[in-house]
Amino acid sequence: MSTTTTNVQTTQVYQVFILATPEQIWDAITKPEFTERYFHGVRIELRDGRRFSALGDMEWDEEILEADEPRRLVHRWIAGYDPEMAAEEPSRVTWEIQPQEDGTTLLTVVHDKLEGAAKTAASVSGTGWMFVLSNLKTFLETGKPLSG
Amino acid sequence: MDADHVFKALADPTRRHLLDRLFERDGRTLTELESELEMTRFGVMKHLRVLEDAGLVVPRRQGREKLHFLNPVPIRLIHDRWIDKYTEHRAAALADLKHELEETA
Numbered sequence: 614m615s616t617t618t619t620n621v622q623t624t625q626v627y628q629v630f631i632l633a634t635p636e637q638i639w640d641a642i643t644k645p646e647f648t649e650r651y652f653h654g655v656r657i658e659l660r661d662g663r664r665f666s667a668l669g670d671m672e673w674d675e676e677i678l679e680a681d682e683p684r685r686l687v688h689r690w691i692a693g694y695d696p697e698m699a700a701e702e703p704s705r706v707t708w709e710i711q712p713q714e715d716g717t718t719l720l721t722v723v724h725d726k727l728e729g730a731a732k733t734a735a736s737v738s739g740t741g742w743m744f745v746l747s748n749l750k751t752f753l754e755t756g757k758p759l760s761g
Numbered sequence: 762m763d764a765d766h767v768f769k770a771l772a773d774p775t776r777r778h779l780l781d782r783l784f785e786r787d788g789r790t791l792t793e794l795e796s797e798l799e800m801t802r803f804g805v806m807k808h809l810r811v812l813e814d815a816g817l818v819v820p821r822r823q824g825r826e827k828l829h830f831l832n833p834v835p836i837r838l839i840h841d842r843w844i845d846k847y848t849e850h851r852a853a854a855l856a857d858l859k860h861e862l863e864e865t866a
Binding site: 622624625626627628629630721723740743744746747750751 | 786787788816819821830831832833834835837838841
């Protein structure tokens with residue numbers, strides 16, 4: 614690292630090619646039996662227009678803004694796993710799932726509207742989303758997560 | 762986003778400089794990036810193109826502007842594949858050495 618500045622980006626973009634179909638990726642990000650394998654153990658499911666998360670005895674949920682299975686999912690983001698971050702303004706996460714000609718699928722995650730959530734923004738950048746996405750890629754391609 | 766493209770993209774100081782600029786502040790236009798480099802607009806475009814091909818920079822339209830975002834995932838994948846493997850081995854070797862020294866002590 615060249616600087617120690619805590620530069621916080623209010624729009625963050627992450628992209629990864631995954632050797633899987635859009636449907637497999639959709640299932641992996643919306644079904645609890647899959648998310649708990651690579652998403653820090655969090656069980657995530659979509660129900661009644663909301664995205665529910667459960668981790669141990671913690672539970673929280675966010676509004677779904679757009680759902681176009683299996684191509685696009687937009688929802689509010691609340692860091693319900695951390696009381697201090699959960700008290701910040703909700704931000705927004707967009708999942709774009711685009712099949713490629715070579716049989717892979719390009720997954721783009723845009724985490725934005727982070728202006729009122731500085732601690733959350735710092736937490737999801739760095740290894741935050743990268744950990745989840747590289748773990749998701751390994752999970753879908755090999756059936757096993759990288760860690761855990 | 763294969764590893765060859767990423768290594769090639771990272772093998773150039775101007776491109777690493779561009780990534781550092783985006784790390785400092787993400788989501789910049791070509792004009793902003795150009796103003797920080799002693800280089801023609803075409804030169805910067807060419808380097809951005811190589812970074813985009815490697816998946817390290819993702820362009821996104823926002824209104825009339827095309828903004829460039831740093832995508833750190835390919836570097837993470839190289840880290841997982843190449844760096845972790847070797848540093849883990851070294852850490853394990855040190856652990857073995859400690860174990861051996863403590864046993865003979």
